[in-house]
Amino acid sequence: MIQGIDYAAIAPPLIVVLAAIALLLADAFDVPRRVLGAVSGGALAAALIAVIALASGGRRATFCLPGGLRGNGPPSCSYVADDFTLLFQGVVLAAAVVVVLLSLREIADARMPAGEYHFLLLAAITGALVLVAARDLILLVVALETLSLPVFALVALRRYDGVASEAAVKLFLVSVVSAAIMLFGISMVYGATGAMHLDRIAPALQRLPDHLSPVAGVGVVLVLAGFAFKVAAVPFHFWAPDVYQGAPLPVAAFLSVVSKAAGFAGLTIVLALGFPAYGHVWGPVVAVLAAVTMTLGNLLALRQRTAIRLLAWSSIAQSGYMLAPLAVGTRRLPEAVAATIAYVALYAVMNLGAFAVVIGYGARGKRFAALDDFRGLARTRPAAGAALAFFLICLAGLPPGVMGLFAKVVVFRATVAGGVTWLAVVMAVNTVIGLYYYLAWAARLFAAPAERPSEPVPGPAEPGPAVRAAVAATAAGALVLTVAPQLVLQAVTAAS
């Protein structure tokens, strides 16, 4: 039987995957690094254009069950390009373009093989693009693994570096364990419902006989665990700091923004479309996860002295905020989903911006920029210093970073609306803790540069034009969203 494929719907991942293969081949023929980078960035931009083009059209779906097998059930398509999908694909692609910009210099400096780097990066992005469009459990798992596998290699790409290898192994082990747990969960859900498509699982769970409901409940929680790894939620978080530190910095940025956004997309898809009937089971679980994640992330971020580990722990804490709205279970779920998406989208801009400045302006020559290395950045390089300060204040959620404030307001609102007031109070306390370290860092930017008489002053880092473009792009995005946060809020509500 031949199935019709809607090529327009799958155009974004298709463009990226073709470019990935082309890059691998081109690398074999010794194409210069510069060209490889351009192709990689160009492909992502093309995919982004495709997403924008698709957004003007209606909902598209492909890989559906053929009529004969469908029975009386819903259409059950595996790949759906609706507003939700396109929004996330847009976020992923835009962030990926920035990551490629950040990578160009790093590849040269760290003597990494350019062709392989770009190939792996694009492959992972393909996984992310498919993940946000997947509407059945098998495609979700395949996409999740497509997203994860290349990242192990990316982390370890600096082959001479022991820290990187250790980080890769750690990431690999946690990932495999969580994938196994998730597959086990999926098998239980499948066993209980007999369906793989989310639009079939949802009704099946609703009329599940009593003796099967414990099985389905456990399965739901286990599936949740798989995504908890991807978004670095406690207790699957401990890979994050070491991996962020060991990996090339652009890869860390990728993990903390693109990979995490995709993970949240997958999580919301599964919970909101597949398991709404079990909201009473996963709601409290998510609530506890969110509270523990944000608290632990924030407390440990307080103790960090290097920029990258601070960003790692703080991004764990931010995952907690993003999880919080989903704690509502089925009560006002669409609103909660919208809040999570909005936070993810806004967070992508702010965090990527912070990473961009750290990559571009952190002390070079040293492996890890300590927070004290940023002292006086606002004096030596006013633009970069101001940008970083702005991103940090956005992340802390205070004006003038109105964007971050709105992200927090939306999340609070959804959480409170869902009746989980205690979680909102935990969040309120956590914002204060978070503010402390963000502000301590931001204050360093404006302090007088530290006296370093003993060691030779390494000289301010000279970022290339690509990194500068990345910083400028994220800063521009942050400014626009600060003036007009409703852009994201509106898009998100339309999409969910």
Added chain:
Amino acid sequence: MTAIPLAGALLLLLPESRFLPGDTAVRRYGLGVSGATLLVALSAVAAFDYGATSRVQLEIDHAWAPAIGLRFHLGADGISLPLVVLTALLTFLCLLHVTKHPPAGGGARLLVALLLVLEVGLIGTFVALDLVLFFVFFEVVLIPMYVVIARWGGPGRRAAASKFLFYTLLGSGLLLAGMLLVAVNVGTLDMTELARLQGEGATRGVQITAFLLMVVGFGVKAPMWPLHTWLPDAHTEAPTVGSVLLAGVLLKMGTYGLVRVALPAAPEGAEYWAPWLGLLAVAGIVYGALACLAQRELKRMIAFSSVGHMGFVLLGIATLTPVGINAALFGNIAHGLITGLLFFLAGAIKDRYGTGDLDALGGGMLGAAPRLASFLTFASVASLGLPGLAGFWGEMLALVGAYRPHAALPRETFVTFMVVGGLGAVLTAAYFLRLLAKITHGRPVEAPAGASAGASARGPVAAISAYEYASWVPLIVLTLLVGLWPKTLLDVTTAPVRALLGGG
């Protein structure tokens, strides 16, 4: 109204070389911008329809993010109008003061920009009629104030600034949760709607939780005892203009928020918590007075006196009666005028004597610097609530309100509060008189044996400059005006207060 300082602050972001080079030009510019704002505020006063003070006037209402029901809704009624004018006036006077007496540390450009941003946040808070918008403006104030304290403050400024920021941020986090809790249950973010609905749709439990969260949130700002501990440090370390704005206007955001948001949005919660609020208020009054008696530092003493005065304001609110709340709003304005003046004076004294320590200042200021000392006497007497000056009415009405609290509240408790509060007022008089006795009267301090000649021979105290006169006299005039004709202010606030309480 908020647009002018905002635009002014944004213009200051331009590179120095291209826009207004030199510190003096920047200060003049700041003066001009805030002056323009003040004019707009005054014209709003003129345009205001006093026949319908409870109606929101001069409204701006645009859909902002309809997806979450967010509107860009601004407007003023009888409650907010006086506070807006107070803010515009104090900011103008602060910038006037900065023009001639910039705090040590340079960076005039940044200071002016920050003060203007502060003004945006303050006025915005008082005119916002949408909860989220209110919250945004509420938060806008934090970072500029933090920087003002941390950059231009005294020796312990960094710790004081951080303490200020963390306390208030914790408060606002809880505040946000509380506000949203009501808003979601009632189903609107619009503050006029919320006032009209009187918490309809929210269960008693929800209202009680929400009111508690909001009281803690606003109470940190107000500050309510025992959440006040950030205040003395922040006040003491902040530069003069920082203290003036902090005491004059920032604290009012807390009490304004209680009246404007918390009471109408969760009336049942308010009834439940009012006795506790009253208890904390009275504790604040007495504690503030006792703490003042023990202070050795001028600014710190004034800071603690703020705790006491705001205690009266909170007591007024806790009675839940129109009289009490009117008293609270009146006390707000009076305290803004008087304490603003006191901090200006304290700053001037510190500048001249190089210390704020009461013992080091010694006595005899009336002899050494007669004008300055007279100003100080006037402000202290006003602050201790001498009839005929602004401070009197707020306190007296609050006590009267406590004598006859809202019907649903236990009357005996409130009468007790009234008595204790009255004692607190006596204590207030005691410490201000002690202050005056100590530094304005008596003999100038003799040079202690062994001190170096430079320290003991203080030399003549600098006379008050024209700029200082200009920034103090308006406050004095208003203190007198409001004190002698309290009706001017009470007339404006009475009707909207009734409306907020759900009456006609």
